[in-house]
Amino acid sequence: MKISIVGATGYTGAELLRILASHPAAEVLYITSESQPGTGIHEIYPHLTRFYTKTLASLADLEKIALESEVIFIGLPHGHAMEVGRKATAINPQVKIIDLGADYRFKNHAIYEQWYKVEHTHKEARAVYGLTELYRSQVKDAAIIGNPGCYTTASILALAPLVKYKLVDLKSLIIDAKSGVSGAGRGLSLGSHFTEVFESVKAYNVAGHRHTPEIEAVLGEIAGQELVINFTPHLIPVARGILSTCYANLKDGVSPEAVDEAYRAAYSGEYFIRLLGRGAYPVTKNTRGTNFCDIGWHIDNRTGRIIAIAAIDNLVKGAAGQAVQNMNVIFNLDEKTGLDYAPLYP
Template sequence: MKISIIGATGYTGEELLRLLAGHPDAEIVHITSESQTGAAIQTVYPHLRGFYDKKLESLRELEAMADSDVAFIALPHGHAMEAGKQLSRMGVKVIDLGADYRFRDPAVYEQWYRVPHTYRDAQAVYGLTELYRAQVKEASIVGNPGCFTTASILALAPLVKFRLIELDTMIVDAKSGVSGAGRGLNLSSHFTEVFENLKAYNIAGHRHTPEIEQALGEIAGSAVTVSFTPHLIPMARGILSTCYAGIKPGVSAGDIDAAFQALYAGEFFIRLLGRGGYPATKNTRGSNFCDLGWHIDSRTNRVIVVSAIDNLVKGAAGQAVQNMNVMFGLDERAGLTQVPLYP
């Protein structure tokens, strides 16, 4: 597999390099950075020394990537559309880790991201592998899901699929480590702003909201409404998503247990802690696993599902590699069987 990574110096680009270094079928042929063109990647990320000795190229030399089987695009939203269009014309498959190819309706993307969509006929597939595996297998362009969305959709999908909850009662309360904000300098992610602090942000207006509603609505076969509130917590990695929903009349705790088993029992990267389980971010750190546990609150007639992922792995680079494996008929676990880091 000849692989290019566009935007290799961000956290998700670096994480792709880390994971692919252990992939038995991966050869990195091009890596790019507009800010550090010409630098050796091991000078940017010294922990990669001994694994890579490649120099960073410019995206202006995109034609050179025609020798690639697949290109990962790890750029901010708005920058993957033209690159994806050119790569597709060269016969290179594309996995975009940004938001440019996540939405079925480009108008929804434009509404929430305030950027014109310039590749409206891309025929991209949403890359939440466990739920869209058949479509990913046939895809030429995959829109890799966001980190909050991955944790939240996987938590709620069994309840929605088997119609066990009221579809207008879903609430997602999610916490993310600071790496989710990216590597660029920003006052809100400075150490002194984050340390010993916990805050909510973008209440009732976070861009992952329509992405969550799109996926859950497709699973349900009807429109759904989700109230989503993200929080920033003082740690580098991890997402913990606590999801609430009203249980439909007549639904039992056993029905809810059976739904999770039915949807995920055969999924290697979904670890079911069961009813009463308490997922924790440290138990998924550095891995492509999503841990799920659920609780029944009979007093309020709600089900509460807790999910934990590493935002840079299952929430970004790991899921992208998982999608690549599916697209090319490789072992879906290739390059992704690392045991989570602990403590």
């Protein structure tokens, strides 16, 4: 495929370039940056030496990009991505859009506008939510993909079987998530300053993180009814990795075996979901650099709760990897193409 990446210099863009460098069907045409157009990508990211010598283009080249590309990945801040999506599909209705930000994740634009504080300017787009395992059949025919957030991918995958098979009380859902610092991007801030983050842990955006409505929308759709959750993100001193620890009250009479069966029914054919089983502990390091999502679950008989835990690499299954997985689906490739390698451990 002929591929362009609009907004390629953030960590998500760099991760796309890393993955696509080994993707047998990928040809990267254009990569853009508004802050450093004209610079070689290997100057910004020397680790990509030997793989790319491209010079960064800019959005001024969008017409050319849209016309020549079969698929455009967008790594821009929310609000900007939908503008690119709108224009690019107008220029070339055949081009596929995979946006790694939030602009195309919400069917209900009002929720998007409420949480993101901007007007949605591409409401006519028939975007599909790109959590591949749950929306594969829609992804197949999609023109525009809203690629899921990192926290949401891990959290939804952990909880979806419980919700789908109606095993838990929907009012009881609590997600306590821990993320590495790469999730905050490459932009400078005191919150990502080494000495502030190192040897420390904290929660942030409690009851206000924007991945909350995304999780609610998807789980609510699966449940067939609206629901609200508690989602608490934490920053831990690692570069990559998300662990989502999810709590729910089991409905009366739900047996451990019924829970196990729900996970198997939901995921047994899924290559990228590794079900570790009941009593097992996902470890973020076991997924490092890969598109895998490891899931384990625990039942506490004393309290009647299930604790479901998912681990992913936030930059891969939580961003660039899932984006490539979606591209593979759209273009009828084996879904594993370019993504089938073992984690970097230790």
